[in-house]
Amino acid sequence: MASRSSSFPAAVLRSRESPAGDRIVQLLCAAGIVDAFAFGGPKSKLRSLASPWHSGTAWIYEDKARGLVKLTDFDADEEFPRIRTDLSAIGAASLAAEFIMASDALGGDGEFSRVLFVELLRALDRAEHGIPDAALPQFCLRALRAMGVMPDARECASCAGEIGPRTVHSYSRRLGGFLCERCAFHAEGPDPLLDLPAGAMAYIARSEAMEFGEAARAGLSVPALAALRACTLDLIAKAAHGRLRSLESGLL
Numbered sequence: 001m002a003s004r005s006s007s008f009p010a011a012v013l014r015s016r017e018s019p020a021g022d023r024i025v026q027l028l029c030a031a032g033i034v035d036a037f038a039f040g041g042p043k044s045k046l047r048s049l050a051s052p053w054h055s056g057t058a059w060i061y062e063d064k065a066r067g068l069v070k071l072t073d074f075d076a077d078e079e080f081p082r083i084r085t086d087l088s089a090i091g092a093a094s095l096a097a098e099f100i101m102a103s104d105a106l107g108g109d110g111e112f113s114r115v116l117f118v119e120l121l122r123a124l125d126r127a128e129h130g131i132p133d134a135a136l137p138q139f140c141l142r143a144l145r146a147m148g149v150m151p152d153a154r155e156c157a158s159c160a161g162e163i164g165p166r167t168v169h170s171y172s173r174r175l176g177g178f179l180c181e182r183c184a185f186h187a188e189g190p191d192p193l194l195d196l197p198a199g200a201m202a203y204i205a206r207s208e209a210m211e212f213g214e215a216a217r218a219g220l221s222v223p224a225l226a227a228l229r230a231c232t233l234d235l236i237a238k239a240a241h242g243r244l245r246s247l248e249s250g251l252l
């Protein structure tokens with residue numbers, strides 16, 4: 001038999017219609033991103049169980065001869081209902097899902113990506129609406145590190161000189177890295193630099209060892225959080241090598 005059934009932990013990244021009108025669910029799991037057909041009408045139970053951002057166990061049936069992967073059941077342990085009641089949380093979850101798809105599961109580690117995505121969803125679901133927190137920047141930092149593309153905050157991206165920990169760091173959108181004071185002072189041309197306060201830089205270093213939920217809630221000043229957000233979103237846009245539509249959705 002060239003077919004088999006299996007079940008595994010999965011989070012739903014997205015669901016969409018196929019050209020033929022069938023529902024295709026994109027699952028994030030240890031194997032990476034798996035596209036599975038969820039048959040049934042628009043009101044089917046399976047479709048609602050396998051809605052975007054649900055996390056749980058997926059059952060699939062693989063028909064190798066026909067090249068078909070079918071979702072036969074989805075047991076959602078967590079549905080994160082509060083995310084859907086807040087536009088900025090919706091924007092953050094959509095961006096994370098889009099980035100995971102664009103980077104092919106952050107460069108291929110499906111299990112790491114699934115755990116990180118679920119941690120982000122939990123933080124967004126628990127957040128106090130209207131109060132910005134560091135959940136999305138923290139997701140970006142961990143994703144960038146996993147992909148090996150997080151720039152070194154201690155080394156100038158222009159002259160390769162050392163940047164002291166206590167100075168204001170300037171992030172260069174043109175170079176996708178940090179500049180020392182001298183290079184930031186002499187920077188010319190159409191490269192509006194982003195100043196990251198010392199608090200933002202300390203957070204980047206300190207939060208690496210923290211548990212995700214704790215790092216998402218860590219106190220940051222409003223300017224430090226805004227700068228960290230702008231810098232990490234620019235870095236993931238670069239890491240995706242193209243436009244991330246969620247960045248232009250107006251929700252973030």
Ligand SMILES: [Zn+2]
Nearest residue numbers: 156159180183
């Ligand atoms: Zn420099």
